[in-house]
Amino acid sequence: MKGILILAGITLWVWFFPFPALSEDEYEFDLSEIENEIEKKPYNLGGFFELKPVLFALDRDSAFYKIKFYDKDEGSTLEQYNSGLRLEGSYHKGIAGLFFRTDSRLWYGYEGWDGDTTLLEGYLALKPDPGFALEAGKKVLLWGKGYAFNTVNFVSRHKDPDDPTEPIEGYYLAAADWIKSFGGPLQTVAFTPVILPVTKSINDPFGEPDHINFATKIYGLLWDTDIDLLFFTGKSRTTRYGLDFARNITSNFAVHGEFAWLPGFDKKSIDSQGNLYTEKSDILKYLFGIRYLTTNDITFIVEYYHNGAGLDQNDANNFYRAVDRAYDTYLATGNSSELNRAAQVSHGSLGTFKPMRDYLYFRAGWNEPFDILYFTPAVFSIINLNDQSLSITPELLYNPITNLQLRLRGAFLIGGNDSEYGEKQNDYKVELRVRYYFD
Amino acid sequence: MAMMFAAPVYAIDGDQLLRKVDRNLNPETYESYRKLINEEPDGRKREFILFTVKKGNDRVTSLFLSPASEKGRSTLRLGENMWLYIPNVGKPIRITSIQSVVGGVFNNSDILRLDYTSEYKVSKVDKSGDQYLLHLKAKTKAIAYDKLKMWVDKSASLPTKVECLTEADMLIKTLYFKKVKNFGEGLVRPSVIETDSPLYKGYRSIMIFAKIKARDLPDEAFTLNFLPRVKSLR
Numbered sequence: 001m002k003g004i005l006i007l008a009g010i011t012l013w014v015w016f017f018p019f020p021a022l023s024e025d026e027y028e029f030d031l032s033e034i035e036n037e038i039e040k041k042p043y044n045l046g047g048f049f050e051l052k053p054v055l056f057a058l059d060r061d062s063a064f065y066k067i068k069f070y071d072k073d074e075g076s077t078l079e080q081y082n083s084g085l086r087l088e089g090s091y092h093k094g095i096a097g098l099f100f101r102t103d104s105r106l107w108y109g110y111e112g113w114d115g116d117t118t119l120l121e122g123y124l125a126l127k128p129d130p131g132f133a134l135e136a137g138k139k140v141l142l143w144g145k146g147y148a149f150n151t152v153n154f155v156s157r158h159k160d161p162d163d164p165t166e167p168i169e170g171y172y173l174a175a176a177d178w179i180k181s182f183g184g185p186l187q188t189v190a191f192t193p194v195i196l197p198v199t200k201s202i203n204d205p206f207g208e209p210d211h212i213n214f215a216t217k218i219y220g221l222l223w224d225t226d227i228d229l230l231f232f233t234g235k236s237r238t239t240r241y242g243l244d245f246a247r248n249i250t251s252n253f254a255v256h257g258e259f260a261w262l263p264g265f266d267k268k269s270i271d272s273q274g275n276l277y278t279e280k281s282d283i284l285k286y287l288f289g290i291r292y293l294t295t296n297d298i299t300f301i302v303e304y305y306h307n308g309a310g311l312d313q314n315d316a317n318n319f320y321r322a323v324d325r326a327y328d329t330y331l332a333t334g335n336s337s338e339l340n341r342a343a344q345v346s347h348g349s350l351g352t353f354k355p356m357r358d359y360l361y362f363r364a365g366w367n368e369p370f371d372i373l374y375f376t377p378a379v380f381s382i383i384n385l386n387d388q389s390l391s392i393t394p395e396l397l398y399n400p401i402t403n404l405q406l407r408l409r410g411a412f413l414i415g416g417n418d419s420e421y422g423e424k425q426n427d428y429k430v431e432l433r434v435r436y437y438f439d
Numbered sequence: 440m441a442m443m444f445a446a447p448v449y450a451i452d453g454d455q456l457l458r459k460v461d462r463n464l465n466p467e468t469y470e471s472y473r474k475l476i477n478e479e480p481d482g483r484k485r486e487f488i489l490f491t492v493k494k495g496n497d498r499v500t501s502l503f504l505s506p507a508s509e510k511g512r513s514t515l516r517l518g519e520n521m522w523l524y525i526p527n528v529g530k531p532i533r534i535t536s537i538q539s540v541v542g543g544v545f546n547n548s549d550i551l552r553l554d555y556t557s558e559y560k561v562s563k564v565d566k567s568g569d570q571y572l573l574h575l576k577a578k579t580k581a582i583a584y585d586k587l588k589m590w591v592d593k594s595a596s597l598p599t600k601v602e603c604l605t606e607a608d609m610l611i612k613t614l615y616f617k618k619v620k621n622f623g624e625g626l627v628r629p630s631v632i633e634t635d636s637p638l639y640k641g642y643r644s645i646m647i648f649a650k651i652k653a654r655d656l657p658d659e660a661f662t663l664n665f666l667p668r669v670k671s672l673r
Contacts, residue, residue, distance in 0.1 A: 034649040037488055038472045038504060040673050046507050088511075088526075097671075127671050131659040142530040167527045179665060181658030187517060190664040219664060224520055226533075226663065246533055248520060251581050254533045293535050371639060373479055373542050402485055402506045439507035 046439030151285035152242030207236030274322020389415025453561025477543030480641030548583035
C-alpha cells in the first residue's frame with residue numbers, strides 16, 4: 001500500500017507541477033540536426049519500461065474468490081507490483097526485414113515474486129514490391145473492425161476489451177499480401193491468404209494439433225467503405241465465414257460492423273452438475289459500433305456485441321451453483337477437488353474474456369480538455385446485457401513530457417449474485433501505469 | 440485594415456492562381472520530411488518528425504519517425520477518409536480530419552494536407568498591396584474548414600498567411616508561411632508554417648520542412664494494407 005501511495009504521489013506531483021518550462025519567445029532550428037534525425041538506419045531497437053502497482057478490493061462472497069482463495073485469507077485487499085519491459089526491434093536489408101516484439105514482466109503479489117517473458121511477434125518479411133509482401137513467423141493478424149470486440153478474428157487471439165489497444169501474442173503462420181489500387185468507386189483491393197499450422201508444440205492453444213489450416217481475407221475500399229470478406233477452414237477449428245465493414249458517415253461520425261458465421265461449431269454449455277460439455281451448433285456472431293467526435297473533442301465509442309457461442313444465464317447459474325456446492329463441501333470436509341474442477345471448467349468458460357451472449361461497450365474520451373495538451377480523461381463501461389451486470393472504468397491519461405506516459409485507472413464491478421461482474425474476484429481495482437518509451 | 444482597402448481583382452483567374460500556389464508549394468507527387476513542434480504557453484515544447492508521401496489530388500500517407508512513443512505510427516488519407524495505424528493495436532482505425540494525431544493546434548487535415556485546389560474553389564480575389572487575397576470556399580461539407588482566406592505574395596505566387604474559418608466566419612486558426620527556402624529541383628517555398636488559434640490561446644504549433652522532392656510512387660503505397668509497411672518507402 002505504501003508503494004502505491006508513493007507512486008500515486010509522484011504522479012500527482014508531475015500532474016500538477018509539471019517539468020520546468022523552457023521559455024522562449026522565438027523558436028530556433030537547425031536543418032542539419034533534423035537531417036541527422038531522419039537518417040535511415042537498417043536496424044531499430046526501442047520499447048518502454050513500465051511500472052504498474054495495482055490495488056485489488058476483493059469480493060469475498062463471489063464465486064471466483066471462492067475458487068481462488070478458498071484456503072487463504074489475504075484480507076479484503078490485495079496489492080500487486082508489476083514492472084515490465086517491452087522490446088521491439090527490426091533489421092532491414094534489401095527487400096528483407098526481420099522484426100520482433102517481446103514482453104518481459106516481473107511482479108510481486110500475495111504469492112511472492114514471479115515473472116515471465118513472451119515473444120509476442122517475431123517474423124521475417126519479404127517486400128519485393130509495394131503491392132506484394134510475404135511474412136512468415138510469429139505474427140498477429142488482427143482481422144475485424146471492432147474496437148473492443150471482434151467476431152472475425154479467425155487467426156488471432158482475443159484482445160482484452162478492458163485494454164483493447166494493448167498488443168496480443170501472435171501465432172506462427174505464413175501470410176502473403178497482394179494489393180491493387182484502381183480509379184473509380186473501387187479504390188483498393190487486397191488479398192491476404194494465410195497458412196497456420198498447429199502441432200503439439202506450435203500454436204497448440206489455437207486448436208486441434210497436427211493440422212494445417214488456411215484462412216483468407218479479401219479487402220476492398222468501395223464507395224469510401226472498408227469491406228472485408230473473411231474465411232477460415234482447417235481441422236484445428238471449424239470452418240467459419242466473415243464479413244466486416246467500416247465507413248465515415250460524416251467527418252466526425254463513423255460506423256462499423258462485423259458478422260461471423262460458424263456452422264457446426266462446438267458450442268460449450270454447463271450442465272446442472274457444473275460439467276462443461278459441447279454440442280454441435282450453427283453459430284452467428286456479430287457486432288455494430290459507432291464512433292462520434294463532438295465539436296469539443298470528446299470521442300464516443302459505442303459497440304454492441306452478440307456472441308452466439310457464448311454461455312447463457314442457465315449455464316452461468318449452473319456454474320455458480322456448482323461453485324457454491326463445492327465450497328460448502330470444502331468447508332464441511334476439507335476436500336477441494338470439486339473447487340479445483342470448477343476452476344478447470346472456468347478456464348474454458350466463465351473465466352475467459354466476455355464469455356456470455358450480449359455485451360454493450362461504451363467509451364467517452366475527452367481529448368485535451370481545458371487546453372491541457374496530451375491529457376485525455378476517459379470513462380468506459382462494459383455491460384453484460386444478459387444479467388445487467390457491468391464494469392465502469394474511469395481513467396486519466398497524461399504525457400507530461402516526451403516519451404513519458406502516466407495512466408491512472410479504477411475499475412468498478414457492479415452486479416448482483418449469479419451475475420458475471422457480481423461473481424468476479426474483485427469489487428474494484430485501482431492501478432497506476434507509468435511508461436517510459438526509449439529508442 | 441488591409442481588408443478595408445482590398446479591391447476586387449477581375450483580371451485574375453482565382454482558381455488558376457490557386458493551382459499555381461499548389462504547384463509552388465509542392466510537386467503533385469512527392470516525399471517530404473517534417474518536424475512538428477507544439478509549444479505551450481509556459482514554453483514547454485513537444486517535437487515530432489514525420490516522413491510523408493503524397494500522390495495526385497487526394498492521397499497522402501505519413502509515418503512518425505520520432506519521438507519513441509509515437510515511432511512507427513502511420514496515417515493514411517484518401518480524399519476525406521483518414522486512418523491511423525498504431526503498431527501495438529495492429530490494425531488501422533478510422534480517424535477524422537478535425538482530430539489531431541499530434542495534439543496541439545495542427546489537426547489531421549493540416550498534417551495530411553491535400554492540394555488546396557482539390558478541396559476549395561476560389562470565390563473571390565482581392566488585391567491587397569503586394570499580395571492577393573483569395574477567398575476560398577470548401578467544395579464539400581466534409582472539408583475541415585468551410586472557408587479560407589489566403590494571402591498570396593504576388594511576385595512569388597506563394598501564400599504568406601491563411602485564415603481558416605467556419606461557415607459562420609468564425610476564425611479557427613491562422614497559418615503563417617515563413618522562411619522561404621530553396622529545396623532544389625526548382626522548388627522554392629516557405630520552409631516553416633506556424634499556426635495559432637483563438638481556440639488555443641497562448642499555444643503555437645510549427646511545421647518545419649527539412650526536405651521535399653518529387654518522387655514517383657505506386658498507387659498501392661496509399662492503401663490500408665500498406666500502412667504497416669510505409670517505412671519501406673524510405
